Amino acid sequence: MKISGVDIRPGNIIEFEGGLWRAVKIQHTQPGKGGAYMQVELKNLIDGRKSNNRFRSSETVEKVRLDTKDFQYLYAEGDMLTFMDVENYEQVMLPSDLLGDQAAYLQDGMQVMLEMYEDRPLSVQLPEQVEAEIVEADAVVKGQTASSSYKPAMLDNGVRIMVPPHISTGTRVIVDTTTNEYVKRAE
Structure with missing residues (x-):
């Protein structure tokens, strides 16, 4: 779904420069000269790097919807974490750095939510x-x-x-x- 650059909101996931990015912070700026723009801090969902970009109202970006699926945390092996799909019992192994500091809160049997794009896990949401x-x-x-x-x-x-x-x-x-x-x- 295409949206205008000034309609980007925190938490939105957009396709930009060939990658998937999550909008972290936004700031609407209306300078005295020229048109208004949205200053957006983006975080790459694949490699974790950050970027600051300006989007004008005339620019459009592709807003991406991620699928969410319930998983259960099973165990850690080295720096890999194993999760099980609660519907079909398939197991998925993900690197622990995908969770960052939150990985310490994982407990055996914990219900988590995986955000997926085209059946590829991008992030893990723990209980609040x-x-x-x-x-x-x-x-x-x-x-x-x-x-x-x-x-x-x-x-x-x-x-x-x-x-x-x-x-x-x-x-x-x-x-x-x-x-x-x-x-x-x-x-």
């Missing part, structure tokens, strides 16, 4: 929040309990986060997988 256990938490500094101060802690998957002072080692917490932030204590 996961449950993890605190394996190491710093002691509370006396006098800081009155303020809303946070202290560093280590999760069982090796990720460091900031938690409220009342959270101690052995506590199960809910963590946001996109921001690495403490959400709440697990029930």
Whole structure:
């Protein structure tokens, strides 16, 4: 589907310069002289490189729709991750760098969503929040309990986060997988 260059929105996937790109940030600019344009920061879905481009309203780009499919995470072998299609039980192996830092949150049997283009997996979407256990938490500094101060802690998957002072080692917490932030204590 063709769209005007000024209609690009964050999250859109476009075909540009022979590759697939996701719009990360946009800024509409209307200079005093000349026509308005959209300044767009793009991220290549294949190799991860970034690019900044200007699109005028007269330019058109091809907007791409990705198919999403439910998969289940099975296991890691070296730097490859194995996922299983929940409909037909086919297994797919993907490099762990496709997930980046979020790969640490993968848990056996976790339901994930794979974004695919022409049956080729491009990205993996984890659940927004996961449950993890605190394996190491710093002691509370006396006098800081009155303020809303946070202290560093280590999760069982090796990720460091900031938690409220009342959270101690052995506590199960809910963590946001996109921001690495403490959400709440697990029930």
